[in-house]
Amino acid sequence: MTTLPTAAGHVVSLRPAESAPMWRAGDEVLRATDLARSDPDELTAAATAVAAAIPSALVRAVHSYRSRAEHGDVLLIRGTLPETDFGANPSASAAPLAGHGVQHAALQLLGIMMLLGEPFNFRTLYEGKLVQHVVPAPNMEFTQTSESSSGMLDWHVEDGFSPDRCDYFGLLCLRGSEAAVTRYAAARDVVLDERTRRILGEPRFEMAPDSAHVLDDDSPCRTPVLSGAPHAPEICYDDHYLTPLDGEAAEALRELRTQLDAVHQGHVLRTGDLLVVDNRRVVHSRTPFTARHDGTDRWLLRTMVCASLPRFRARGRRII
Numbered sequence: 001m002t003t004l005p006t007a008a009g010h011v012v013s014l015r016p017a018e019s020a021p022m023w024r025a026g027d028e029v030l031r032a033t034d035l036a037r038s039d040p041d042e043l044t045a046a047a048t049a050v051a052a053a054i055p056s057a058l059v060r061a062v063h064s065y066r067s068r069a070e071h072g073d074v075l076l077i078r079g080t081l082p083e084t085d086f087g088a089n090p091s092a093s094a095a096p097l098a099g100h101g102v103q104h105a106a107l108q109l110l111g112i113m114m115l116l117g118e119p120f121n122f123r124t125l126y127e128g129k130l131v132q133h134v135v136p137a138p139n140m141e142f143t144q145t146s147e148s149s150s151g152m153l154d155w156h157v158e159d160g161f162s163p164d165r166c167d168y169f170g171l172l173c174l175r176g177s178e179a180a181v182t183r184y185a186a187a188r189d190v191v192l193d194e195r196t197r198r199i200l201g202e203p204r205f206e207m208a209p210d211s212a213h214v215l216d217d218d219s220p221c222r223t224p225v226l227s228g229a230p231h232a233p234e235i236c237y238d239d240h241y242l243t244p245l246d247g248e249a250a251e252a253l254r255e256l257r258t259q260l261d262a263v264h265q266g267h268v269l270r271t272g273d274l275l276v277v278d279n280r281r282v283v284h285s286r287t288p289f290t291a292r293h294d295g296t297d298r299w300l301l302r303t304m305v306c307a308s309l310p311r312f313r314a315r316g317r318r319i320i
């Protein structure tokens, strides 16, 4: 395994010999089970077989990321999938995990993400699927959702309207697009004067749910934008769904927005790349790409993780 600290985050590249035990564990699971019929708890339990086969160097890298994140709040793990044809991509985020290739990939994604906590989803998001497809969908090109393509997917955190938003999410690339750059900016990298920082730390903002959620009540919640310890600041930001409640708050938000553009890093995801993002400390976005809608489009799998076991248990279920 090679590890490469960069300004953007930490990159870990697995050699095929290191990934092979995980792939074999996945194959064994799939010989006995069709995961398309598994519920979210069964899917998670199945992925423990992959988790148990993770090479120790990767366990160490993920542990160092989750405990100190000294190389950044994003971790890129490369070489997680064998060179396989994953077939035609589905054209909706909530599509089932159909077929051996995508089920295999879902197990790798869940198996590794479990090192950070418990996978979960909102029941209001993509039919509560534990593993969602990030694929371009017809007529969704310019939306601010996982199904967008021709339009920029602007700066956001996942589910900023909810205190239950994930602590981490993982994006596993089955098929990339050279035009699609996944961009990220960490709260600890933005440079702001004391006054702006103070205003952003006050609940002078409202965050509304994004359009991907199907909700009865879509009223916004009051929130600060920056929070947490000074050495590990957290951020709750969205270009479209966050509203400042006064003029000073609006000005502070504009300064933050400028900083996100100034300090961001980016990565073009390729097959087998797993990008792990700290959703409490990082804002992300994705540049436009062209969708063909012919089954050969860019295709990622995404899952979200709750890192606090007491918080996870208090919710009482995996799909909340």
Ligand SMILES: O=C(O)CCC(=O)C(=O)O
Pocket: 134, 145, 146, 147, 153, 158, 171, 181, 182, 284, 285, 286, 300, 302
């Ligand atoms: O497509 C990407 O690289 C990012 C996707 C994303 O941010 C999302 O689905 O919310």
Ligand SMILES: [Fe+2]
Pocket: 156, 157, 158, 284
């Ligand atoms: Fe996102």
